[in-house]
Amino acid sequence: MFFEQLNTGHHKTYLVGDEESREAMIIDPLVESYEIARNRLHALGLRITMTVDTHTHADHISGGPAFAASFRCEFIMHELARAKCVDRHITNGDILTLGEMPIDVIHTPGHAADGITLIVESRLMCGDVLFIGGAGRSDLPGGDPDEHWHTLHRTFQSFPDSTLFFPSHDYNGRDFSSLGHERRNNPHFEHKDRYSYVRWQQDRQASTPPWVNKVIDANFLCQALPVEDRAEDGKDACHAWGCAPYLTEGDKLPKEVGVINLHERIERGKNPILMLDVREEDEFRGHLGHIDGAYHVPLDEMEERMDELIAFKHSEIITICRSGGRSLTAAAKLNSDAFEDVKSLRGGMIAWNSRGYRIDK
């Protein structure tokens, strides 16, 4: 079998080929990977018979239609995909073939309703439903945190820890990981029950950049998008969202501190800490209240109020939210801006209240 990742950036396009028949497929191509793919196919003596998108991409224009037209091969997606130029729709349990080499298809929604994972000789080509140390967002059009939990904790459960998976993105130069490693280290596997996972995902929702719907629509219509509508500097959605530090650096997540520890330190009154509450105004004044002395800057306002926060660059900062999701995002953002000592309050104000500690409203 031939198996290669074609791109140099953080988006990954895979080439899979069968040695006997010389048939090949391309998975999640970028338009700009066309020359590389053509050269590699030529060098390896392979003939492309299909190009597959693992889901409707929201962060970049799919190269699938252009590849299918240029190589005169099929463009294949899940049956829920709405792109009008798909030649063949596939569904859970289907088997694609390169010569006599089978490639199983499983439906893995959550990041996108039409998400699929291809099983190539026991390797999982999973798109964005699972990253190394993270996962694609489940709050964009087509995403569903409930389905995301099911895919990660039920559909993937039948695969052993040794199973290798190859995501469609990585921002740290890594190529693959194993399910076992992710089960031990990826925060998306920490929530064993569906309810707490959905709540965790809802807590960490970021805003949706305006161009996401344009990209999705362009992929539905199989159109190219004008350059000015793309994310700034050609960066993709995760970077434009400012969520990349949290979503993609699972093994470098910001440090956390527990409520007991914080409460004791406040009681002792030593070593002043900036307690940065990043919830919305109605939450800050709501039934969970806030910790006396907390400095309130909603997550969405952090960027524009960085001039205020910069005064605390050398201070110890503990970020706080409702349950500890958004505060991790805030801590990651401050870390990326070179703040020196930032931690996130584990469990947030829910955990604080559960201990009966005093709150202000």
Ligand SMILES: [Fe+2]
């Ligand atoms: Fe995606």
